[in-house]
Amino acid sequence: MAVGDDIWAHWLERLYNLRREKRDGHERPHKPVLLLSILDLLDRSLIVANEIPLSEELVATFKRYFAVVREANDQPSIEIPFYFLGGDKFWQVMPAGGGGPLYREGFAAGAPGVGQLRKDRVAGHFDVGLWALLSDPLARHQVREALIARYFPERREQLAALVATTCQVPVAEALREEPPEAKRDAAFRRTILEVYDYRCAACGIRVLLEQAMSLVEAAHLIPFGMSRNDKPTNGVALCPNHHWAMDRHLIAPCPDRQRRAGVWRVNQKRLDDRIEGQRELVALEGRAVIPPSEENFYPDIGGLRWREEHLTVTY
DSSP: OOOOHHHHHHHHHHHHTOOOOEETTEEOOHHHHHHHHHHHHHHTTSOOSSOEEOOHHHHHHHHHHHHHHOOTTOOOOTHHHHHHGGGGTSEEEEOTTOSSOSOOTTOOSOOOOHHHHHHTTOEEEEOHHHHHHHTSHHHHHHHHHHHHHHHOGGGHHHHHHHHTTTOSSOHHHHHHOOSOHHHHHHHHHHHHHHHTTTOOTTTOOOOBOGGGOBSOEEEESSOHHHHOOOOGGGEEEEOHHHHHHHHTTSEEEEOOSSOTTOEEEEOTTTOOTTSTTTHHHHTTTTOBOOOOSSGGGSOOHHHHHHHHHHHHTTO
16 A cells, blocks of 8 residues: 555654653653554454454553563553553544543543453544554554654664564565655654754744744754664754754764753864854854753753764864
């Protein structure tokens, strides 16, 4: 099945912006792990219809994936994403006896336990558009790659080992197939611009027009071609001028003991503050990186170090 660009643009943006609880310095992994587990069962033909029960096999698969990506106090409670994924508007949990979706926006109660969900014989249902996408093996693999790039890039090899035994796409093809680059970039851009409030992290300019049209761009700290990492912590929002300068290693966000989001350093051997047009770049030296709105999305120290090293080698 050939997937149109507009379909990819829509669903990648939705999947890159799952509503997740943020605690202990990281985003909880439950929702993307549930999605990866469902993809696994689809590959094994253990799910064949858009009616997904909370089966023993789904629970076991969820626990296998969760064990790979868990951090700190994360607990493999599948009922949490199975229920709360309803808040992302493309998944509904319905009881067998009818009565409408279980999830209610703004409802204060927590997720029902696994026992109760099974007693009610509930099943999850995807939006028909997303289900059509997930029903195609190659598109399904591309969705999996997007989820890993966005949420678990540092665990890609371990997750690939789990996937290799079940994926219907040949391994050699699976390792190189990704969602259309322009659409993946668009999903990454939306995520970065939102967490930085559409503001350049270097000069602070913020121009936001209707329908989220913004002057600033999303830049990877470690290029995606090297890192395959679309987590917000591997990105920074920059205006076109500072994006261009960073990609040419004229400036770089670098680690700093006092400022967790980092500081800007300048390639002093290639820039001269006496020359018009370069003066503004040189003036960034030692200035704080304007941080995103939430500390969970501050630039990753590994990405800051990568930029620092590549600024140095160009001296």
